[in-house]
Every structure is written in structure tokens, then in C-alpha cells.
Amino acid sequence: MWSPDLAGRPGPRYRAIADALADDVVSGCLAAGERLPTHRELAHRLQVTVGTVSRAYAEAERRGLIAATVGRGTFVRDSEAGPPAGTRSLPEVATAWRLPTDAGGPWSQRPANAEDERLDLSLNYPVPAPVGEALLEGLRGMQDAALLGTIGGYQPANGIRAHREAGVAWLRHLGVLADAEEILVVPGCQGGLSVCFLALCRPGDVVLHEDLTWPGFHATAASLGVRTKGLAMDENGLLPDALEAACRDDHPKLLYTMPTLHNPTAVVMPEDRRRAVAAIAARHGLIVVEDDVYGFLLDAPPPSIRTLLPDLCIYVTSLSKAVAPGLRIGWLAAPVALVPRLAAAIRTSMLMTSSVAAELATRTIATGSAARAATAQRSETQARQRLAAEKLAGFDFRSHPSAFHGWLAVPPPWQCDDFCSALQARGVVVTPGTAFAGAGRTCPEAELRVRLCLCAIADRQRLALALDLVAEVAQGGAPSRLPVV
Numbered sequence: 001m002w003s004p005d006l007a008g009r010p011g012p013r014y015r016a017i018a019d020a021l022a023d024d025v026v027s028g029c030l031a032a033g034e035r036l037p038t039h040r041e042l043a044h045r046l047q048v049t050v051g052t053v054s055r056a057y058a059e060a061e062r063r064g065l066i067a068a069t070v071g072r073g074t075f076v077r078d079s080e081a082g083p084p085a086g087t088r089s090l091p092e093v094a095t096a097w098r099l100p101t102d103a104g105g106p107w108s109q110r111p112a113n114a115e116d117e118r119l120d121l122s123l124n125y126p127v128p129a130p131v132g133e134a135l136l137e138g139l140r141g142m143q144d145a146a147l148l149g150t151i152g153g154y155q156p157a158n159g160i161r162a163h164r165e166a167g168v169a170w171l172r173h174l175g176v177l178a179d180a181e182e183i184l185v186v187p188g189c190q191g192g193l194s195v196c197f198l199a200l201c202r203p204g205d206v207v208l209h210e211d212l213t214w215p216g217f218h219a220t221a222a223s224l225g226v227r228t229k230g231l232a233m234d235e236n237g238l239l240p241d242a243l244e245a246a247c248r249d250d251h252p253k254l255l256y257t258m259p260t261l262h263n264p265t266a267v268v269m270p271e272d273r274r275r276a277v278a279a280i281a282a283r284h285g286l287i288v289v290e291d292d293v294y295g296f297l298l299d300a301p302p303p304s305i306r307t308l309l310p311d312l313c314i315y316v317t318s319l320s321k322a323v324a325p326g327l328r329i330g331w332l333a334a335p336v337a338l339v340p341r342l343a344a345a346i347r348t349s350m351l352m353t354s355s356v357a358a359e360l361a362t363r364t365i366a367t368g369s370a371a372r373a374a375t376a377q378r379s380e381t382q383a384r385q386r387l388a389a390e391k392l393a394g395f396d397f398r399s400h401p402s403a404f405h406g407w408l409a410v411p412p413p414w415q416c417d418d419f420c421s422a423l424q425a426r427g428v429v430v431t432p433g434t435a436f437a438g439a440g441r442t443c444p445e446a447e448l449r450v451r452l453c454l455c456a457i458a459d460r461q462r463l464a465l466a467l468d469l470v471a472e473v474a475q476g477g478a479p480s481r482l483p484v485v
Contacts, residue, residue, distance in 0.1 A: 017056035051421030119466035125456035134373035138364035159185030166362035167331035199345035237269035261294035391467035
């Protein structure tokens with residue numbers, strides 16, 4: 001039976017197992033149709049928990065490497081057979097759980113193969129309802145051949161002026177002032193972050209960030225050979241003393257920060273902390289990349305770091321959370337001196353951001369549909385946070401009344417992996433805290449928490465069911481761990 005070699009593989013054990021499995025499939029060590037060990041067998045062999053192996057197999061199934069058949073086992077898939085039926089961006093859970101019947105019967109367990117069976121709290125998506133109407137209103141008036149002929153051609157790397165002016169208007173809506181000459185149109189916040197790295201960093205340069213941060217940051221940095229260093233945080237965000245020490249000792253090229261509704265902790269950095277961060281950056285000449293993708297959710301946000309540090313801060317936001325993820329349109333607001341370098345990075349990496357999508361985004365802003373969608377998102381998010389506060393009362397659930405997500409402590413004696421696996425067995429998917437620590441890093445807080453996203457589930461009643469199940473599993477006893485022999 002297969003046994004993976006995990007030596008030298010950093011990061012969480014489940015991911016190392018999935019990576020080893022992928023390598024053995026590619027190398028031919030594992031042939032199509034070969035049966036894999038059961039979860040318990042492999043856990044015993046590797047001296048890890050059954051939950052860790054369950055997560056590893058789920059990740060391998062998501063990648064299309066293996067397939068599990070109830071009653072038969074788990075087998076290596078034929079690489080030429082195409083993706084498994086129903087494959088999506090995340091693995092299907094094995095079972096779903098329905099509410100008790102009116103007669104008071106027990107929970108009923110059934111296969112969860114259909115889309116509506118999944119209770120996914122791992123996706124930090126906006127509420128789906130406002131998306132269609134906002135896009136539809138923006139599309140009105142675009143059925144013009146002359147217009148489409150103009151915007152359908154090649155455009156400047158930083159975007160045509162009308163689309164940059166739309167960015168100016170959207171930033172003003174967020175309380176950030178900028179001129180069109182300071183704006184670059186980018187394909188979402190992650191695209192904007194990639195542009196910043198390409199323009200301002202070389203392989204081996206150090207970029208600072210909060211000790212916990214969204215996985216897309218780590219993925220972008222790794223793909224460009226940029227070294228990252230996490231900074232200690234408290235309940236108000238990154239610690240100024242940690243930033244001061246890192247500026248002195250590590251000679252960083254950039255600081256990446258999400259001061260408003262930080263992902264995953266939902267912290268909103270207060271104004272005095274923002275001023276302290278800006279003062280340290282100014283003293284060391286450190287460029288700050290401020291990610292404000294969630295800023296629209298606050299009724300009265302603190303001043304942006306860009307406002308406090310206009311000559312050294314690159315502000316990035318997008319419409320992905322406020323209006324529609326599929327638009328993939330965002331903006332960088334940068335010091336004028338940096339705009340040519342950023343535009344050159346866009347030109348050499350992607351030539352230009354889609355001007356057709358930028359036109360649609362411009363029209364959603366001009367018609368007011370973007371603002372209305374953002375208001376609808378904010379209102380629904382606040383209602384869902386109230387629901388989460390009710391359902392998770394008594395647990396250590398840190399969040400903000402306007403955040404898409406929250407940061408739940410795994411109650412002892414649960415281990416994080418086992419807790420996630422127990423939820424998955426009940427049809428609920430959450431993200432373990434270790435996903436936000438970065439490969440090879442250890443962060444005690446990350447080992448003890450999970451992120452819950454409240455908005456991707458379209459129906460609020462189904463969200464209530466998911467939160468009930470989280471509370472039920474948290475209140476139950478943790479399974480006994482396998483002995484180490």
C-alpha cells in the first residue's frame with residue numbers, strides 16, 4: 001500500500017500528503033486504478049490524525065487525482081478520463097445533514113452530490129442576490145457598435161481616462177481622494193498586487209505583511225520569488241514596534257496590509273494605529289500597499305493609510321466584493337512618481353486590463369447601481385453577522401458587525417484538523433487558520449482558529465443551519481486521537 005514521503009515538505013501535513021500523492025501520480029509510482037490506504041491506515045502509518053488524512057484526500061480529489069467510492073475505497077484516477085463529475089473549485093463534502101423532521105426524528109444523512117447540498121463557509125464571496133441587477137443595469141447602453149469598436153481595441157496600459165475617472169469616483173465613494181493621473185485600472189485586487197510586486201520587487205526582496213493574511217498574497221509572492229515576513233498583531237492590527245524592527249533589520253521593499261476588515265481576523269485598524277504605521281513607513285521610506293477591498297462595508301471607515309501617506313502608499317481596491325466578482329476590475333491609486341513603473345508592469349505582464357469589463361464597471365458606477373449593490377451587500381452582511389452572533393453565542397467568535405467573515409476559536413479538546421473534518425462530515429466546509437499563516441510558518445493563533453464566511457450561502461436559512469451545525473460540533477466532544485506507536 002502507498003505511503004508518501006513527507007520529508008522536506010513544508011506547510012500543513014494534509015497539504016504535504018496531497019502534494020506527495022500528486023508527485024507520485026506524475027512520476028508513475030501510483031498507477032491509475034490503484035487503491036489507496038484507508039484514512040485510518042494512512043493516519044496510523046504517518047502518525048497523524050484521521051482528520052488530516054481526510055483533508056489530504058479531499059484536496060487530492062479536488063485536484064482530480066483520486067476518486068472515492070462508498071463501500072469500495074479510494075482509487076487513483078485515470079488522468080485521461082477528464083475531471084470528475086461535478087468537480088468545482090472546492091471538493092464536494094461526503095454527506096449533508098438536514099434539519100430534523102417535524103415529527104422530531106433524528107438527523108438524516110444522505111449523499112451530497114448536488115450543488116444545493118453544500119453548506120460552504122469557506123468562500124469569502126459577496127451575497128449573490130445584488131450581482132445580477134447591478135450588472136444588468138450597467139450593460140444597458142453598451143449595445144452600440146461604435147462604442148464597442150472603440151473600447152474593443154488596444155488601450156493604454158493604465159486604462160483609458162474615462163475608466164480611470166470612474167475609479168476616481170469609486171474611491172471618492174470610499175473616502176479616498178485621487179486624480180486620474182494617479183489611477184491605474186487593474187484586474188481585481190490580486191491582479192493589482194501582482195502588478196505592485198512586478199514593478200517594485202525583485203526575486204529575494206522582502207515584503208512585510210500581517211502575521212496572518214489571505215492566501216492569495218502568499219501565492220502571488222511565491223510565484224514571483226518574493227520573500228515574505230509576517231509581523232506580530234494584536235486586536236488593533238499589526239504592531240508598530242514589529243514594523244519598526246523589521247524596517248531596521250530586514251530592509252523590506254514593501255509592506256502589504258489590509259487595515260479595514262482584515263482577512264481573516266476582521267480587525268479594523270483604528271486611526272491612531274494607522275498614523276503610527278504611516279509615520280514608521282515615512283521614516284524608513286517604505287512603500288505601503290493598502291488593500292481596501294472590504295472598505296465599502298463600513299459606514300464610517302477610519303482614514304485610509306493612503307490619505308495619511310500619499311507619497312508612499314499604493315491603495316488598491318476593486319468591485320469584486322461590492323458589485324460582482326466576475327467583473328475583475330479594480331484600481332491602483334499610486335504616487336505619480338510610481339505610475340510609469342506600475343504601468344510598465346501591466347504592459348509586460350498582461351498588456352492591458354480588459355477595457356470591455358472596465359466599461360461595464362464604469363457604467364455601474366455612473367448609473368449608481370454599483371453604490372446600490374454595495375449598500376445591499378452591507379445591509380445583508382450586517383444581518384448575517386447578527387445571526388452569527390446569535391448562533392455562536394458563548395463561543396470565542398471574533399468579528400465585526402459589517403464583516404463578510406469571522407474568526408472562530410476551536411474549543412478544546414478539539415484539534416483544528418479534526419474539527420474541520422467533523423464539520424465536513426456534517427456537510428459544512430470551513431477554512432482552517434493555518435491557511436492564513438503561509439507555507440512553512442508556524443503561528444499559534446492559526447493553529448487554534450477557523451475562518452467562517454457568512455455571505456457565500458445564498459439563503460439565510462441555510463446559513464442558519466450551517467451555523468447551528470458549527471455550534472453543535474463545537475459543543476460535542478472531540479474524537480480520540482490515534483496512539484503514536
